[in-house]
Amino acid sequence: MIVLGIETSCDETGIALYDTERGLLAHALHSQIAMHEHFGGVVPELASRDHIQRVLPLTEEVLATAGLELAALDAIAYTAGPGLAGALLVGAATAAALAMALEIPAIGVHHLEGHLLSPLLSRDPPEFPFVALLVSGGHTQLLEVAGVGHYRLLGETLDDAAGEAFDKSAKLLELGYPGGPAIAALAGLGRPGRYSLPRPMLQSGNLEFSFSGLKTAVMTLARAGLADDAARADLAWEVQEAITEVLSAKAVAAVASTGVRRLVVAGGVSANRRLRERLALAQERDGFALHFPEFELCTDNGAMIALVGALRLAAGAPAQIGGGSFDIRPRWPFDELAALGASAAS
Ligand code: KG4
Ligand code: ZN
Numbered sequence: 394m395i396v397l398g399i400e401t402s403c404d405e406t407g408i409a410l411y412d413t414e415r416g417l418l419a420h421a422l423h424s425q426i427a428m429h430e431h432f433g434g435v436v437p438e439l440a441s442r443d444h445i446q447r448v449l450p451l452t453e454e455v456l457a458t459a460g461l462e463l464a465a466l467d468a469i470a471y472t473a474g475p476g477l478a479g480a481l482l483v484g485a486a487t488a489a490a491l492a493m494a495l496e497i498p499a500i501g502v503h504h505l506e507g508h509l510l511s512p513l514l515s516r517d518p519p520e521f522p523f524v525a526l527l528v529s530g531g532h533t534q535l536l537e538v539a540g541v542g543h544y545r546l547l548g549e550t551l552d553d554a555a556g557e558a559f560d561k562s563a564k565l566l567e568l569g570y571p572g573g574p575a576i577a578a579l580a581g582l583g584r585p586g587r588y589s590l591p592r593p594m595l596q597s598g599n600l601e602f603s604f605s606g607l608k609t610a611v612m613t614l615a616r617a618g619l620a621d622d623a624a625r626a627d628l629a630w631e632v633q634e635a636i637t638e639v640l641s642a643k644a645v646a647a648v649a650s651t652g653v654r655r656l657v658v659a660g661g662v663s664a665n666r667r668l669r670e671r672l673a674l675a676q677e678r679d680g681f682a683l684h685f686p687e688f689e690l691c692t693d694n695g696a697m698i699a700l701v702g703a704l705r706l707a708a709g710a711p712a713q714i715g716g717g718s719f720d721i722r723p724r725w726p727f728d729e730l731a732a733l734g735a736s737a738a739s
């Protein structure tokens with residue numbers, strides 16, 4: 394089965410072709426970072442308009458790369474939520490129109506399930522069950538994953554997400570958007586010792602997170618004034634240390650408490666090299682298996698959406714078949730998705 398994946402939930406148009414037999418055939422991405430950078434964050438209306446311009450040319454591009462015609466498609470998967478309503482509508486409407494014209498199913502996919510299962514596209518895919526640390530711009534969760542649609546929440550953030558903590562700290566350091574890669578780059582020039590930030594909930598004895606206090610601590614330091622570029626780099630270093638120390642400690646604790654000795658890290662923050670380094674050290678010490686998505690599939694992309702569409706259709710999930718109607722869910726709680734998966738698979 395060949396599935397076209399369409400991701401338009403935020404500021405990246407991601408299109409991909411996934412073949413259940415041969416794996417990922419092609420994927421293409423257009424990032425709107427340069428367009429939104431000027432505003433310090435994503436401007437929803439600009440995002441939607443840009444998706445409209447990119448979605449069909451990128452679809453043609455992946456088809457050409459794979460040497461296929463539209464007629465070769467068996468299904469279309471699109472991100473139905475969560476995300477920006479206008480941006481989601483572009484992907485959903487495109488998927489519905491193509492599905493109607495081609496008389497094939499279209500299936501709405503949960504964006505986070507895409508991230509969660511994206512390591513299955515890697516050269517070294519994990520087997521089920523695994524513990525997942527899902528760290529994106531909007532979510533920070535630890536899950537026990539028994540199979541597609543079988544997700545048990547182990548713990549999550551009580552306030553800001555890890556990616557948000559990177560983004561907000563970057564803003565306070567006037568590093569622009571998106572903050573994660575910017576903090577990581579500046580941290581490479583920083584040194585330990587000058588600043589000491591809290592490690593929120595590190596000793597809480599559970600698998601919950603909290604990052605809003607970190608942002609406040611960074612704000613206090615930034616307002617007091619940072620002497621020079623070296624001071625900014627030292628603070629970036631400490632921000633990255635604080636976030637990655639808590640993330641890796643809790644992920645390791647989740648592996649220990651579940652007894653599931655396989656850890657998968659996914660979502661935009663899984664691109665962070667310091668986080669990968671810390672977890673690799675823990676892996677060496679404790680001997681669990683460790684999996685990440687390929688670097689280019691850590692942040693938003695169409696490949697993960699095509700993959701989940703294929704897996705869900707194979708599990709018997711309902712799809713819209715050429716009816717011309719489509720659905721988006723800008724707010725789509727992840728726990729509702731788990732229930733759907735459980736019933737579809739049973
Ligand atoms: O998964 P993603 O692309 O979008 C969401 O679904 O939210 O994640 C974006 C988040 C942003 O907060 C961004 O700053 C963060 O991932 N991020 C990183 C890195 N690359 C992206 N955070 C830390 N280090 C990175 N290298
Ligand atoms: Zn994402």
